[in-house]
Amino acid sequence: MSDKSGIVDFAKELAKLEIEILSTGGTAKLLKESGVNAIDVSEVTGFPECLDGRVKTLHPVVHGGILAIRDNQAHQKTLEELKITLIDLVIINLYPFKETILKEGVTMEDAIENIDIGGPTMLRSAAKNHKFVTVVTDPKDYESVLEEIQEKGDTTFETRYDLALKVFQHTSHYDALIASYLGKDKDSFENVITVTYEKIQDLRYGENPHQKAVFYKEIGKQLGTLVEGIQLQGKELSFNNINDTNGALELLKEFEEPTVVAVKHTNPCGVASAANIYxxxxxxxxxxxxxxxxxxxxxxxxxxxxxxxxxxNVFLEVVIAPDFTEEALSIFAGKKNLRLIKLADIKMKNAKALDMKKVAGGLLIQDVNSGLLDKTEVVTTAKPTEEDMEDLLFAFKIVKHVKSNAIVLVKNKQTLAVGPGQTSRIWALQNAIRNGEHNLEGSVLASDAFFPFSDCVEEAAKAGIRAIIQPGGSMNDEASIEACNETGIAMVFTGMRHFKH
Known part of the structure; x- marks a missing residue:
């Protein structure tokens, strides 16, 4: 057992009930030193531990005693012939594989040596035979199991079932960790993928109050992600807080200069860069x-x-930043519900991460969208100025993170209007122009995908937009280019689309 917390007291109480205790290795030594009359498994199997402890419990005497069906006469006759004693209670926790791989500088050899073989095998045997056998893998269950045995002479079937379920959840999590670690340097998608997460918190509700929700995290250090953030004040994060903040972080990572991203319902509503954060x-x-x-x-x-x-001076749900000065914390202290999150590695990108979308009956997995453009090809007679190009690239970074069909209008590294999530690209542009309160004269436009028609160029010209950046690649590109040339708008093709669904 890697986690020996509580095992001595548990074993002592079992001994008082005249339950015979078998053990191995360091646990057997600890129990004996603590006054528990534990029998070493090797005394029962007649075979010593070998191969540096790699083989201890992988023996018919052990697994026969666990797996035998108690009300099967043939099984009982076999046990009698082979002189195998029944094992009714199995208490095991596994080699600390997770703790090992989380250590700095861990080697592959160290990780491999901490893959438990005998432990999961016994756990699975006991869990399979839970009709008769009680299996415990979590020290937190010692007390309740002991109380049932003391009161009733055995555990109930319901308890054994719940403990068996807990075992299979535990062993599947354990195996998924191993598979994930061994495959961490693989670049290709495997034929079978197994993912495992650990709960961070139960949420008050999901996207809406009638939906239940939980927040899980991937195993290991996830620097630069929300799960590594430290909440300094405010109410507990909600489902929507977490989802929106994650969207804000993904967009923020596109920028190196001082930048602030404001997000509402996962879409940016205000983005700006400047000489300082103020x-x-x-x-x-x-x-x-x-x-x-x-x-x-x-x-x-x-x-x-x-x-x-x-x-x-404005109602905000969450503010996340690499840190806050003492003065800032003092000011925010007056807004007790405002959630402040410190994320030291906020600029760190996660290029190797996967983007997963659950669909009914399946799972879609893709690489994260870490690219921005393949080229910057000016395709019009008018050429963007240096300032135009800075704004065009700024806008293209933002439109990449807006729900499609998406349009972003920018001037001086400040969004003037955002048109998200429309079923028609012209509607996205029209909504951006209509809803924006700024003078758009001299602004630039970014589109997440190509223009299928020239209508967006014509609408942009009416609004005073001077330059456009878009992926290009439409069979009708020439119509948009011609419309730009007629209106004096500069247009740049990037060769990379950024649909976001």
């Missing part, structure tokens, strides 16, 4: 002072006092 926040707020209400703020630089002073 200016970036002011620009992000001014981009859409209406939609930011009840939104999420993500910043890639430390939040200082003057920035916090500005933020406190």
């Amino acid at each position: 200016e970036a926040y002011n620009k992000a707020f001014e981009a859409d002072p209406i939609s930011i209400f009840g939104g999420i703020i993500a910043a890639n630089e430390i939040i200082d006092g003057r920035t916090a002073e500005k933020m406190k």
Whole structure:
């Protein structure tokens, strides 16, 4: 047993009930030193532990005693002939594989040596035969199991069933960890994929109050992700808080200069970069002072006092940043429900991560969208200025994270309008123009996919947009290029589409 907490007291109480105890290795030694008359398994099997302890319990005497069906006369006759004693209670926890692989500098050899073989085999044997056998793998269950045995002479079938289920959950998690670790350097998608997560918290509800929800995390260090964030104040994060904050983080990682991202319902509503985080926040707020209400703020630089002073004047759900100054924390302390999250490695990208989408009856898996563009090809007579190109690339980074069909309008590294989630691209542009409160003259436009018609160019010209960036690749590209040339708009093709569904 790797986790020996509580086992001595548990064993002592079992001994008082005249239950014979078998044990191995270090656990047997601990029990004997603690005054428990434990019998070494090798005395029962007649075979010593060997191969540095790799083989201890893999023996018919052990597994026969666990797996025999008690009300099967043929099984009982076989046990009698082979002089095998029944084993009614199995208490095991496994080699610490997870703890081993989480250590700094762990070698493959260390990891392999901490793959338990005999333990899972006994657990699975006992769990399979739970009609008759009680199996315990979690020290937290010692007390309740002991109480049942003391009161009733045995555990109930319901208890044995629940413990068996817990075993198979535990061993499948254990095996999935091993498979994940051994395959961590593989780049291709395997024919079979097994993923495992551990619960962080039960959530009050899901996307809506009538839906139940839980938050799980991947195993190991996930630097730069929300699961590594430290909540400094505020209410417990909700399902929507977590989902929206994750969306804000994904977009924020596109930028190196001081940047603030405001998100509402996973779509950015205000994004801006500036010389410092104070200016970036002011620009992000001014981009859409209406939609930011009840939104999420993500910043890639430390939040200082003057920035916090500005933020406190608007209702925000979450503010996440690499850190907060003492002055900022003092200011935010007056807004007790505001969730503040410190994420030290907020700029760290996760290029090897997978994007998973659950569908009814299946799972879609793809690489994360870590690319931005294949090229920057100017396809029009008009050429974008250096400032135009900076804004075009800024806008293209943002439109990549807006639900399709998506349009983003930008000027001076500040979003002026965002048109998300429309079934027609022209509608996305029209909504952005209609809903924006800014003068769009001299702004630039980014589209997540190509223009199938020239209508978007014509609409952009009416609004005073001076440059467009889009993937290109439509059979009708020439129509859009010609419309740009007629209206004096510069257009850049990137060769990379960014649908987000």
